[in-house]
Amino acid sequence: MSSQPGYLTPKGAVTAPPAGTTVAVVGLGRVGLPLALLFAERGLRVFGVERDARVRELLAERKMPFHEPGCDELLAKVKLEVFADVSELIGPSSPDYIVITVGTPLQAHIEVDLGQISAVTTSLAKSLRPGQTIILRSTVAARTTEFVGRILERETGMIAGREFSLAFCPERIVEGKALVELETLPQVIGAADELSRAKASKLFAVFPVEQLQTTLVGGELIKLFNNVTRYVSFALANQYALIAENFGESVHPLVAMANHNYPRDPISKPGFAAGACLRKDFGMVSENHATTDMLVAAWRVNEYMPNFLAHTLADKSHGLHKKTIAVLGYTFKKDTDDARDSLTPKLLRYLEREVPKEIRVVEPHLPDPIAGEKGDTARNWAIEDALRGAEAVVIAMNHSAFRDVRRFVVGPEAIVAPGAWVADLWNVCGTGEMFFSSKPGVVGGP
Numbered sequence: 001m002s003s004q005p006g007y008l009t010p011k012g013a014v015t016a017p018p019a020g021t022t023v024a025v026v027g028l029g030r031v032g033l034p035l036a037l038l039f040a041e042r043g044l045r046v047f048g049v050e051r052d053a054r055v056r057e058l059l060a061e062r063k064m065p066f067h068e069p070g071c072d073e074l075l076a077k078v079k080l081e082v083f084a085d086v087s088e089l090i091g092p093s094s095p096d097y098i099v100i101t102v103g104t105p106l107q108a109h110i111e112v113d114l115g116q117i118s119a120v121t122t123s124l125a126k127s128l129r130p131g132q133t134i135i136l137r138s139t140v141a142a143r144t145t146e147f148v149g150r151i152l153e154r155e156t157g158m159i160a161g162r163e164f165s166l167a168f169c170p171e172r173i174v175e176g177k178a179l180v181e182l183e184t185l186p187q188v189i190g191a192a193d194e195l196s197r198a199k200a201s202k203l204f205a206v207f208p209v210e211q212l213q214t215t216l217v218g219g220e221l222i223k224l225f226n227n228v229t230r231y232v233s234f235a236l237a238n239q240y241a242l243i244a245e246n247f248g249e250s251v252h253p254l255v256a257m258a259n260h261n262y263p264r265d266p267i268s269k270p271g272f273a274a275g276a277c278l279r280k281d282f283g284m285v286s287e288n289h290a291t292t293d294m295l296v297a298a299w300r301v302n303e304y305m306p307n308f309l310a311h312t313l314a315d316k317s318h319g320l321h322k323k324t325i326a327v328l329g330y331t332f333k334k335d336t337d338d339a340r341d342s343l344t345p346k347l348l349r350y351l352e353r354e355v356p357k358e359i360r361v362v363e364p365h366l367p368d369p370i371a372g373e374k375g376d377t378a379r380n381w382a383i384e385d386a387l388r389g390a391e392a393v394v395i396a397m398n399h400s401a402f403r404d405v406r407r408f409v410v411g412p413e414a415i416v417a418p419g420a421w422v423a424d425l426w427n428v429c430g431t432g433e434m435f436f437s438s439k440p441g442v443v444g445g446p
């Protein structure tokens with residue numbers, strides 16, 4: 001294996017660590033927990049570290065704290081030894097590897113928040129012993145792995161690459177496909193020295209994937225480039241939706257035709273682009289320069305979409321004052337129970353400004369009531385109950401559970417109020433229209 005940046009290590013070229021090799025995963029969230037479970041299933045002895053007592057209690061009862069396909073089954077079958085703090089990993093619980101998967105939010109301004117990374121690294125320094133390998137896996141701004149190394153060197157007196165190993169191995173899965181993608185996506189291995197690279201490569205050889213060898217900063221940037229590209233491509237599709245609307249056209253059939261049998265650069269579908277990753281990850285590159293860049297423009301377009309839907313729906317409906325509105329979808333993406341940083345609460349606030357009679361929220365992946373991020377709560381309606389008699393509808397997410405919604409809003413079985421306008425951001429109803437009226441014959445109706 002070469003440590004030359006950009007070198008591709010084929011599947012199976014590195015021998016996986018022997019069964020019983022010990023690995024700690026620090027931060028048992030959407031990224032850390034599926035990884036820890038899959039490591040355990042591969043025969044490693046896994047120590048999970050999680051500061052949230054509620055998560056530790058659920059895991060002690062072998063219950064998943066969130067939904068991720070396949071994880072319930074794994075949790076029932078593998079052994080996960082759970083700790084509250086990484087400094088507890090001493091003596092017989094001192095692992096060969098420590099993989100850090102804590103959160104990396106932005107501050108309120110354009111600045112990364114290194115709080116969780118600093119806290120976990122400072123705590124780790126108390127238990128670090130020679131020979132251990134530290135792998136940062138959270139999504140981070142360039143040079144954050146060096147920052148981690150510098151803290152460990154200052155606090156322990158040991159040298160990275162000699163007494164302990166240090167690597168950056170980003171997580172590139174999407175929620176809902178974590179287990180599948182951990183075993184299929186090429187794994188980026190970022191390292192600054194041979195020993196660290198060999199150690200990190202060996203650990204990830206438990207998964208049958210190609211490995212991409214690069215530098216620490218190279219690994220950090222690859223992950224950011226992946227997410228920023230995704231965020232910008234959604235912004236472009238949303239910009240096309242706004243342009244099409246200005247010309248009295250609907251974007252959905254135009255994008256479908258633009259992509260049809262066209263061999264280059266497929267256009268994304270418009271939709272809400274948010275969540276705990278995409279928006280903050282672009283902040284990680286934007287904090288390093290003073291100029292307005294395309295990322296800010298992308299942010300503005302994506303952030304404008306809730307406003308666009310609310311005010312266009314109000315215009316088409318001749319106002320929403322004292323009307324009953326149904327809003328379908330609350331989480332940040334399709335078929336997940338993750339509502340962090342979703343744009344639907346923002347949409348709800350714009351709809352509230354119209355002073356409607358009632359807003360009925362439907363989210364099949366969350367319990368009733370829905371707990372908002374600002375301490376607010378909303379009743380979680382059943383689909384049919386929410387739509388019955390609704391005078392305006394927003395389909396804000398393309399959940400699989402909404403696949404039958406069309407018959408409730410269009411045609412003879414419709415249960416919404418006659419003439420109710422529907423904003424269908426994702427073309428869930430398949431009408432090809434982003435806005436349509438349930439009343440046949442109305443301009444823009446299907």
Ligand SMILES: NC(=O)c1ccc[n+]([C@@H]2O[C@H](COP(=O)([O-])OP(=O)(O)OC[C@H]3O[C@@H](n4cnc5c(N)ncnc54)[C@H](O)[C@@H]3O)[C@@H](O)[C@H]2O)c1
Nearest residue numbers: 027029030031049050051052102103104120138139171175
């Ligand atoms: N969610 C995704 O789909 C996804 C995909 C790829 C990469 N990422 C990145 O992975 C990282 C983690 O994301 P996530 O969605 O799993 O976040 P998360 O908030 O769901 O999980 C982080 C966990 O770390 C715990 N934690 C924080 N500090 C700790 C400490 N000192 N000791 C022990 N536990 C601690 C938190 O309590 C939390 O449970 C982020 O950098 C994110 O950008 C996320």
